[in-house]
Amino acid sequence: xxxxxxxxxxxxxxxxxxxxxxxxxxxxxxxxxxxxxxxxxxxxxxxxxxxxxxxxxxxxxxxxxxxxxxxxxxxxxxxxxxxxxxxxxxxxxxxxxxxxxxxxxxxxxxxxxxxxxxxxxxxxxxxxxxxxxxxxxxxxxxxxxxxxxxxxxxxxxxxxxxxxxxxxxxxxxxxxxxxxxxxxxxxxxxxxxxxxxxxxxxxxxxxxxxxxxxxxxxxxxxxxxxxxxxxxxxxxxxxxxxxxxxxxxxxxxxxxxxxxxxxxxxxxxxxxxxxxxxxxxxxxxxxx
Amino acid sequence: xxxxxxxxxxxxxxxxxxxxxxxxxxxxxxxxxxxxxxxxxxxxxxxxxxxxxxxxxxxxxxxxxxxxxxxxxxxxxxxxxxxxxxxxxxxxxxxxxxxxxxxxxxxxxxxxxxxxxxxxxxxxxxxxxxxxxxxxxxxxxxxxxxxxxxxxxxxxxxxxxxxxxxxxxxxxxxxxxxxxxxxxxxxxxxxxxxxxxxxxxxxxxxxxxxxxxxxxxxxxxxxxxxxxxxxxxxxxxxxxxxxxxxxxxxxxxxxxxxxxxxxxxxxxxxxxxxxxxxxxxxxxxxxxxxxxxxxxxxxxxxxxxxxxxxxxxxxxxxxxxxxxxxxxxxxxxxxxxxx
Numbered sequence: 001x002x003x004x005x006x007x008x009x010x011x012x013x014x015x016x017x018x019x020x021x022x023x024x025x026x027x028x029x030x031x032x033x034x035x036x037x038x039x040x041x042x043x044x045x046x047x048x049x050x051x052x053x054x055x056x057x058x059x060x061x062x063x064x065x066x067x068x069x070x071x072x073x074x075x076x077x078x079x080x081x082x083x084x085x086x087x088x089x090x091x092x093x094x095x096x097x098x099x100x101x102x103x104x105x106x107x108x109x110x111x112x113x114x115x116x117x118x119x120x121x122x123x124x125x126x127x128x129x130x131x132x133x134x135x136x137x138x139x140x141x142x143x144x145x146x147x148x149x150x151x152x153x154x155x156x157x158x159x160x161x162x163x164x165x166x167x168x169x170x171x172x173x174x175x176x177x178x179x180x181x182x183x184x185x186x187x188x189x190x191x192x193x194x195x196x197x198x199x200x201x202x203x204x205x206x207x208x209x210x211x212x213x214x215x216x217x218x219x220x221x222x223x224x225x226x227x228x229x230x231x232x233x234x235x236x237x238x239x240x241x242x243x244x245x246x247x248x249x250x251x252x253x254x255x256x257x258x259x260x261x262x263x264x265x266x267x268x269x270x271x272x273x274x275x276x277x278x279x280x281x282x283x284x285x286x287x288x
Numbered sequence: 289x290x291x292x293x294x295x296x297x298x299x300x301x302x303x304x305x306x307x308x309x310x311x312x313x314x315x316x317x318x319x320x321x322x323x324x325x326x327x328x329x330x331x332x333x334x335x336x337x338x339x340x341x342x343x344x345x346x347x348x349x350x351x352x353x354x355x356x357x358x359x360x361x362x363x364x365x366x367x368x369x370x371x372x373x374x375x376x377x378x379x380x381x382x383x384x385x386x387x388x389x390x391x392x393x394x395x396x397x398x399x400x401x402x403x404x405x406x407x408x409x410x411x412x413x414x415x416x417x418x419x420x421x422x423x424x425x426x427x428x429x430x431x432x433x434x435x436x437x438x439x440x441x442x443x444x445x446x447x448x449x450x451x452x453x454x455x456x457x458x459x460x461x462x463x464x465x466x467x468x469x470x471x472x473x474x475x476x477x478x479x480x481x482x483x484x485x486x487x488x489x490x491x492x493x494x495x496x497x498x499x500x501x502x503x504x505x506x507x508x509x510x511x512x513x514x515x516x517x518x519x520x521x522x523x524x525x526x527x528x529x530x531x532x533x534x535x536x537x538x539x540x541x542x543x544x545x546x547x548x549x550x551x552x553x554x555x556x557x558x559x560x561x562x563x564x565x566x567x568x569x570x571x572x573x574x575x576x577x578x579x580x581x582x583x584x585x586x587x588x589x590x591x592x593x594x595x596x597x598x599x600x601x602x603x604x605x606x607x608x609x610x611x612x613x614x615x616x617x618x619x620x621x622x623x624x625x626x627x
Contacts (some may be wrong), residue, residue, distance in 0.1 A: 131368020164361035
């Protein structure tokens with residue numbers, strides 16, 4: 001069952017809200033990452049507002065799906081999506097990176113127990129998601145309907161530990177695990193293919209026994225179809241390579257690796273918010 | 289004499305004292321723990337037999353995961369399983385877990401507050417012929433500096449079994465240090481054991497005589513070298529040196545009360561461990577006593593060096609952890625106290 005046009009519009013508007021929150025919270029924090037949060041906003045919005053079985057009012061609900069964010073530095077997006085989904089007040093987003101805040105610079109469960117994992121050091125989220133799925137298999141067998149999602153950055157795949165986890169998940173044929181890669185082609189020092197080539201990325205995952213799909217990470221219909229397809233595969237873990245435009249939504253920032261790890265200043269934030277609001281206007285008119 | 293309430297092995301000082309690898313106790317303890325608690329799962333990085341996880345694997349194949357030679361993944365997969373309510377035990381050689389996967393243990397297990405139990409086998413220099421690459425003499429330091437981590441270094445297989453079983457009962461991550469070589473069995477099933485509690489194993493018969501107070505020495509030992517500490521204590525006792533030996537199995541949390549008492553009673557401590565002197569058990573003891581009961585301390589352990597191939601006894605002697613080294617340390621301490 002594909003997404004209706006009105007659902008797509010709803011998700012696009014929600015992702016637009018999330019992008020605005022990201023800019024506002026980064027400006028207030030004065031440090032943090034911009035590119036990844038902006039470019040994964042559509043995937044996160046889709047997951048939290050459509051795909052995930054979860055309950056923001058009861059984060060510890062045993063039967064919830066699990067979402068593990070491996071590249072913890074894009075947490076402004078995680079926090080913004082969770083706030084808009086109802087886990088905590090949107091106003092709290094302004095406390096990002098401040099002393100005593102529940103919204104630590106990189107996610108920490110001690111401060112915000114609704115998080116599935118603490119993260120930041122790259123390359124270990126996938127292992128944890130694999131562990132969660134293996135534990136679930138011990139309890140519920142291979143027909144468990146619980147879904148495990150792990151979100152990773154592309155540059156993060158330089159970390160060897162990922163490939164240990166990729167091997168294990170392939171060996172164990174973990175069918176209810178879906179990895180989504182933010183393929184924005186940038187990392188701190190430059191473009192991924194200059195720093196440490198990842199291509200042929202799809203072939204690599206396939207060789208490790210995974211079901212591989214490659215999509216436009218800003219197209220809700222494609223995200224929806226890929227997640228549906230991943231769930232339908234029974235004997236393999238799935239990976240979705242989401243091709244994204246780094247800093248999507250602010251043309252002045254887009255595709256530039258300089259925006260990986262810095263926040264906007266006041267003028268840049270104003271420009272960004274103006275661009276994102278203009279985009280909002282287009283979403284509204286396009287669907288009318 | 290051996291402390292009667294500890295109900296130690298009466299044949300402890302006999303030539304034919306039973307000798308069992310400490311890791312065997314882990315294997316037996318894990319099996320008992322797994323039988324008692326269905327949440328226990330086991331993960332191993334291609335060393336199932338030599339880390340003694342094989343007993344568990346045989347009985348509970350559906351709760352065992354073979355990880356291949358991938359220690360970083362080993363630690364973090366265990367964290368994920370703990371997030372789903374399991375109590376994972378992970379095993380490899382101490383050099384590789386916690387040696388190679390320290391950051392994964394810090395972040396995905398301890399920072400994440402997941403009760404994963406890490407068994408590091410083949411720890412210490414007595415691994416012998418394999419050589420320096422495989423001799424973990426830094427692991428206690430690596431583990432004790434991480435918040436939430438409990439660190440246990442059992443002295444024999446019986447204590448290792450008890451420590452393994454009890455580690456399931458606490459909600460912390462736990463590091464259990466195991467040795468490969470056969471080790472004299474010092475304790476019995478009746479010997480009291482509690483995580484976080486040190487035990488007095490040996491007290492010279494003249495210990496309470498006031499006249500000898502100035503000559504008292506406290507030895508704090510951990511792991512297999514507790515046996516050598518006891519041998520030394522018996523020898524020196526015969527020569528009129530008054531000694532008390534504390535078995536410090538739990539290095540974190542430290543039994544501060546027992547350590548302070550010993551320091552007050554003796555006015556001088558010798559620490560004995562098969563580990564780098566920097567950062568190990570002796571350091572933990574010194575950090576505490578420096579702030580509470582500052583007394584002279586002599587440290588037996590590896591002195592900022594890497595190991596090499598050899599028999600365990602050759603290596604222990606070469607690197608300054610033989611009985612003679614402990615005796616000399618006691619004598620140095622008595623001299624320092626006399627000044």
